[in-house]
Amino acid sequence: MTVALEPPNIKTATETRVYGIRHHGPGSARSLRAALDEFVPDAILIEGPSDADPLVALAASEHMHPPVALLAYSTAAPSNAAFWPFAVFSPEWQAITWAAAHNVTATFCDLPASQTIGVKPAEDERREQGDPLVRLAAAAGYDDAERWWDAIVESTSDAESFDAITEAMASLRETSYIDSRTLQREAYMRQTLRKAVKAGSQRIAVVCGAWHAPALTGTLGPATADARLLKGLPKTKTSLTWVPWTHSRLASRSGYGAGITSPGWYHHLFTETEHPIVRWLTKVARVLRAEDLPVSSAHVIESVRLTETLAAMRSRPLAGLSEVTEATRAVLCDGDDVLLALITNKLVVGEKLGSVPDETPTVPLDADLRARARTLRLKQTPSATKLDLDLRKSNDLAKSQLLHRLLLIGIGWGTITDSEVRSTGTFRETWTLEWQPEFSVSVVEAAMWGTTVEAAAEAKILDRAHKDDTTLGELTNLLERALIADLASVLPQLLKTVETTAALDHDVAHLLAAVPPLTRTMRYGDVRGTDTAAITHVADSLLVRICAGLGSAVGNLDDDSASTLRTLIDDTHASVMTRDDATTSDRWMTALESISHRSDVHGLLVGRIVRLLRDAGRISESDSATRLSHALSIGAEPAAKAAWVEGFLAGGGLLLVHDRELLRLLDDWLASLGGQDFIDALPLLRRTFGSFETGERHAIGQAVRSPGTTQRNSVQQVDRERGRIAMQAVAQILGVQK
Template identity: 35%
Template sequence: MKRKAHLFGIRHHGPGSAALLKGALDALDPACVLIEGSTEGDALIQHAALPGMKPPLAMLFYAADEAANAVFAPFAEFSPEWVAMQWALAHGRPVRFIDWPAAVSLALTKAAREERLAALERKAAELTENSDGEDPEEGASEAPTIRLDPLDLLAEAAGYGDGESFWNVLIEQHGSGQSPLEIFAAIEAAMTEARQHQADAGGMSDAEWLREKRREAFMRGHIRDALKQHDGEVAVVIGAWHVGGLRTETTVAEDRAIVKDLPRVKVEATWAPWSDGRLSYASGYGAGVISPGWYRHLWSLYSSDRHDGPEAFAAVWQARTAALLRQEGFDASTASAIEAARLALGLASMRGLSVPGLAEMRDASLSSLCHGDDIPLAMIERRLYIGSRIGEIDEAVPQMPLAKDFELWCRRTRLKPEETASEIKLDLRSEAGLLKSTFLHRLNLIGVHWGRLIDAEAGRGTYREIWSLAWSPDMSVGLAEAFVWGLTIEQAAAAATIDRGRNANGIAALSELVRGALVADLPEAASACIDLLQAAAVQNNDITDLMNAVAPLVRIVRYGTARKLPEPELRALITALSVEVNAGVRIGSRQLDDDAASQRIIAMRAYDEALGLFGDPALLAEWRRQLALLVDDEQAAAPVVGFSLRRLHDLSLWDEPRLSAAFSRQIVGESPTRAGAFIEAFISGSAEVLIQDQTLLFLIDEWLCGLDEEVFVESLPLFRRALTGFDAVGRKRIMERIAGGRKERSAAPDVIEDNPAFERALPLLKTILGMDAHDF
């Protein structure tokens, strides 16, 4: 009689399946255990029994030449595959994976992605050639295939509303007293029938069936090999869906033919921490479960040696619910938790369940602990039902160097990856704060955005930074991708920054890279980017780009004393860039379209502020001279002229008669469009400034009052647009201020008493405000 392997059809991450599987393995005592999974994971199985391996964990398989092409194989402590590995390692039995190699699946994924891109390009070309703009394939698409869930079919036959509920009652919350082997035999019969029904109903496309058949061909090959190598029983742990496929009688030649000539890529495999959130179905994980937190609680019932029974099981869950509610400030007493546990048990009895399920537990919590209010339960839902656990890897497990260095940095900085978003405030004057900041900045440079700066002033390199931290297991792929840049976080960040600098478009991007390298304490990368920036500035004629490059560099020099900076080189670079800006801003401000003029104004405002902070009197004087020349340049773009005149007024460099004359020149005889653009830039800013600045306000008022009716009507929409930046209160106060009329200044100046303390502090105040001596 032909020997057959024992096929144990499980549900991925099902605690009931895991408990049944453990019982089945104990009863069968197989000589060999085979598990559905990529064969490259065989080398990683031995680490599963190490004491430092704390699920949830995942095997990460990624293409050696393209780390972004990756796939995870997650495991929780209640996953049947994890339990199978633990059982085999504890009993000294051979254990290996039998699914198709990740080398094949990743190669096919890459090919499919490239084919989709090529198809999109072909379609775009066809649409371009089709002059009437109609889609040549419109109306020719086939009706989409409706995917039928075999569990839903079984659930319908058994009188359940959906497959999830059916499986949970039958398997995950089992208590029928049947032997595990009998239950798995029943699963095999039911799932084989459901699979056949799906095939007859056309519930899967030809491509999907081909994929499944290829995977099962690989599995059958490994099962045949195991039956030849081992005289004892062979246990095969697979998804219940595959049981019927593996029982299909095929020849070796047929299985080899269907997998012949499949593409492959070189694959690297390692362990990576996973999380409860990524185990959940809500994360988009196809094999996810609705509530990892609940399934962990179920597993505690099945795996405990105490056998406390459903009463303790319900009490622990409701006590946890009450504790979380109290943490959120809600009144949840111990007596209410006891009542909730009793209610859950009563609901389970009424519904024919041996232990309360998630629905019974939730209904009981809602009634007894939340008094029917959904809001308190919703506030703890993620922590209670999903969970917030992130796995840990034993120190003895070989990892890729970047992942190992990442863990060392986490220990040094005492930062622990957590999926729940949290905020940390860093004082860069302390060694601990500066170390954490450096670490997070370096991670951002290699594309691992664990931390995000959320404080407005943090980007200026002050002594204070506020970060928002939220870890995702997908960031492990980012670490794998960054491996091409170096063996450590520091090496990778430096190399990635330099490479990005060599490929940067525009010197503003290079300036940001210089800033990023400096705050990440990468002096060599910063020096390399400074050299690239200097070379690019020589060839760059875009004044806006040059202005945008100055501001971040000045902020670093001005505020970056918490870090070691190449200050002489930075100052020389800022000076060189500023000289180029000052020399070319007038000619470069001619013939600008609306978008270019808008970008120029933003850049001029930032550049003007930066020069004030930089503190070079010669550069500042030349910049202000250029502003005056721009006001008198008839070819300069109107918004640039408006900003320039306004800035000269704000700095009190021009008196009222000169300001009024320049204002009139830009308005009188000009088209409403140009005049409106000038006005919009001239009055931009805070309404409060306009209210307090009598000269500015009544200059505009006199202009409006002097317009004839036709010009006024043409100018009104443009003027209204200029005022849209002011809120309703600001506009109302402006009207009240105009109605009050111009107030004459007193002829006699106010007498200011001498204040020696103020006189001593005045030089420092001027330096802080970035003002010259003649500004007072």
């Protein structure tokens, strides 16, 4: 729409054109470029936070590659943040780049971020409203507003379409509810437009959401009315910057309010102007071939033909996403919706990650992270990638330390995963790296701890260690993480805190929880070249106290407490065995032996301890079988017997597969249970056997079913003479001559 404004201080009339666009619409972007080429404005006002104007110039950098987003955050509370994303096919981005290419001033005209961040919506904004575009779509015979807009606007490029869009929006606004926040935003846009006129601009282009276009066309009216709407709006001190963004975060399924269903498709439509359908379906074929699927050129040709046929049948000037999707499903995916979902994730939505220039204003911590990642050749990619590290190599060790430090400050760029490379040592780590745009806010939040990743991690870990509610187990975990992250400067303070806390803590459960992290720390110290003598001293002193207090800690426990303590004993036992130190192992085993005969200890614990002693060779197989027999004898409750069995068999069923004597004892006990006793014991037994591997359960079942397998398999002396006499007696009874 064209508006003639006559401000009193300007002799020549100012011409203003308002272009109502759809955020992230390729058709709108292409039409806008054409309209700007035709109008050639000397000032462009763009919907966006007005306090981001100093950042507009960075859009012209050769190192700025969309998708990107404006990030605004509260200086006092960085977690209070907001994003304004832009893709290459966003009309606003095209307006910015057009202005840069033609040396034209481009500014944002919406409410500043300082007046929008942290502001709760008014009561009238929380009312349920339907999408007004649904009515237009229904009038055109579409049951989906998204598909209607795609067909009418995004699949075409027409610089003359903006007047019709504004007129349609004006009609919708007459019968639609407009909330107070929208009215305030539009008032601010008009105020910004008045300032541009007063500054002497002659040809002003306004690029805004189509819904706002009618509010900015025609006579602007007196400024006093808009000033009243804006009076008293709260302000928050904010900082703004550009950050990389991804196509998946532009998708509506990510929760983004102005999201679209197919950012990858829209990017393709905007960038591939020649034969877009053919090139798109070729991309689809390439993705399917990467999955080792037989897709030929003939498939692509046939899918193109089907797409064009569907578009012709539906009277569309150009095939849209719905036609392309149907042809992909029918021809390239053979009707397989799983393959279609793969195409949707990789192409229709996509995971393209943008980039911003190094000169973009940011916190020092972010600059340090970028520099470290660049030095170590770690790329920030939005899709999950595996990273295998050999900690004997200096570069891989540095990568591991950086990723561990980031985890400490709450930036989960990498997560530890199971390695696909077979290794039994501690020198290998496997990470899954996946950069998410929201980490930009996490970096800003973490900046309060330091200006570098190392300094921030050190400050964060010491802060946590010195909190009053931090347990001994948590402290030893922090110690382990500090060593892995190579935060050598904090290790003495952490060790001192651990020793002090351990000296004051008399809870054996807390002491048990502290041992495994210390043992892992000693192991990691071997491969990372760290002196662990002090850590070994702390671990030894803890174990002495554990062995002294374990006897009193295990008596008269309920089921839940016994289960918790069993887990702690298991973990500590594994740690002691890992150390492979004769003195330490003997001390621990002696403590377990002193408990294994006690009748006042929960069966779950006694059964587990007997199993640990058996596996370590401290008691013989026959002795463990005898103890199992005693535990299952008459006198104890079935539930108590089942708890003993659960503790003894926890961790795997191979013992029953190879030791038929134990299996026979267990089978005999189960067969002897009465109806109610069996029902009482069944839940524990099901839990025990349910934890076994499938192959182990099958082998046990086969052994039970096989004749004679549950009989005693020990070697017996055979008395042939007594056997001969018995056989003669049987023959006489049966009347058989022998």
